Amino acid sequence: MWKLPLESQVTGKTECMEVGSGIILSTNPAGNMLDDGVRSAFFERLGLEEQEGALLAPCNGDRPKISRAMNPGQFSADALLTTNPSVFLWVMPGDCPIIFLRDNEKKMIVHLSLSALLRGALERSLRVFRPGRTQVLIGPSIQECCYVFSADHPILRNLVQLTTCCWDGAIIPVHPNNGEGARYRISLQNRIENTLFSRGFCEFEEVPICTCCGLDKDGNYVFPSHRRSTKNGLSESRFMAVML
Secondary structure, X not given: OOOOOHHHHOOOOOOEEEEEOOEEEEOHHHOOOOOHHHHHHHHHHHOXXXXXXXXXXXXXXXXXXXXXXXXXXXXXXXXXXXXXXXXXXXXXXOOOXXXXXXXXXXXXXXXXXXXXXXXXXXXXXXXOOOOOOOEEEEOOEOOOOOOEEEOOOHHHHHHOOOOOHHHOOOEEEEOOOOOOOOEEEEOHHHHHHHHHHHOOOOXXXXXXXXXXXXXXXXXXXXXXXXXXXXXXXXXXXXXXXEEO
């Protein structure tokens, strides 16, 4: 499914990488996509007009939400679907996984924050597609190496009690060191993979780069990162994912 070798695209001077059929990711050298000027210039270099795309603006809520984008615009949802080949889909992730789904009739991007996974956004999105007839790509995101919480963190209070098979291997205890309390690593990727397998989507590709700490061959960060920016007291920074 890789259209271009990942290794040849991840360099300090490369502003984007194409990781699948019509799937483009901006990289750190392209700049912060929250900046209107930076984003406009990037679209121009891609030969695209921002107003011709459908932007997924991740939402919160009690139930998963899928929006259909037959025309360009901004849509508040967990997932964005279109059957219009002239409309491209795009999103500006912080560190959350983005799933790209495509068959002969439609395409979809799904923003899978932890809260979206807990409310079943991935399971709801997969209902629209059929196993064996769908291309699936898991985009880059924060990995378990950087997604660590203390045992008393509110996020963990419910997660550690989950026994569903989809969370097997996704909540990983970390042995305390130097008097530290119990901690857990959360692997959103394991949770996503488990769900894909359980729904019959056994063939998929991944971009195995942590958005928080992943480095290129020159030792530079590959992607902007919400968590890294927050940790270092910097302004919020995002990259862009485009699905043509």
